[in-house]
Amino acid sequence: MDEDRLRGVCQEYGIELVVLFGSRATGHAREGSDYDVGVLRQEGIIPAEDFLKLAYRLSQVLGMGNVDLVDLRRASPLLKYEATRAAQVLYEARPAAFNIFRVLAWKQYQDARHDIYRLLPVYIEDSLEALLS
Template sequence: MDNDITSKNKLLSEIAAKYALRLLLLFGSRVDGKNLHKESDFDVAYLSRRKLDLMEEAKMMTEMAPYFHSENIDLVNLKNASPLLYYAVFDKCRVLFQEDELLFPSLRVYVFRKFVEMQPIYELKHQRIREYAKQIGEKYGI
């Protein structure tokens, strides 16, 4: 068993080196167990030192398949993620790889602080959507 863990960690380290990854996180149903079924995909968020194109992302997913024993992998580039997605990832995730031990906790604090700062804006947005939906409902008798 230890050999399997060691070889899996080695695989992720090699992938991280090849694609200049700083951070690799597993999140979603495979971590929180909600709506988990045997066909559930593996949601993986990454942060890299360089921009990866679609072909590189596809190759990276293929190279990760042996780690997960599945080809059903969805990648999220954290550099392109919205604040809400960032929060969802960092709220419940498992660190698969990090460049240094301070990277994940530092980013997590930053993400949670940003989420708290943005909360009033999200609430205002939801309030306006509810008001608009109510107006539409009244107009069309829904």
């Protein structure tokens, strides 16, 4: 990985954080597994017209084949949390960027988990009614 080129791409797209997560980060990848790469922009989400270009540029700079790029600002609380559990930090625009994101991801996950458990009985009841009717 060429750190100078990675820094250049991140600065060009306003990226604050790049992490590798999933099976490639944990060492449980199989042959043909993709590379789950999460990115966090300094402000806002990645514009649609830039998303594929950024995925391609990162795959070239990181030397990774099949990159599954995730905009961490748009990700669900569960995906954000999972992306931080065994992440390999590839780039940080500032030293604490990953730790700050990890704390926020954990908090959002806890809030969402509470809502899921609260709504689960309603979902099960509605699903059973739909099946029985």
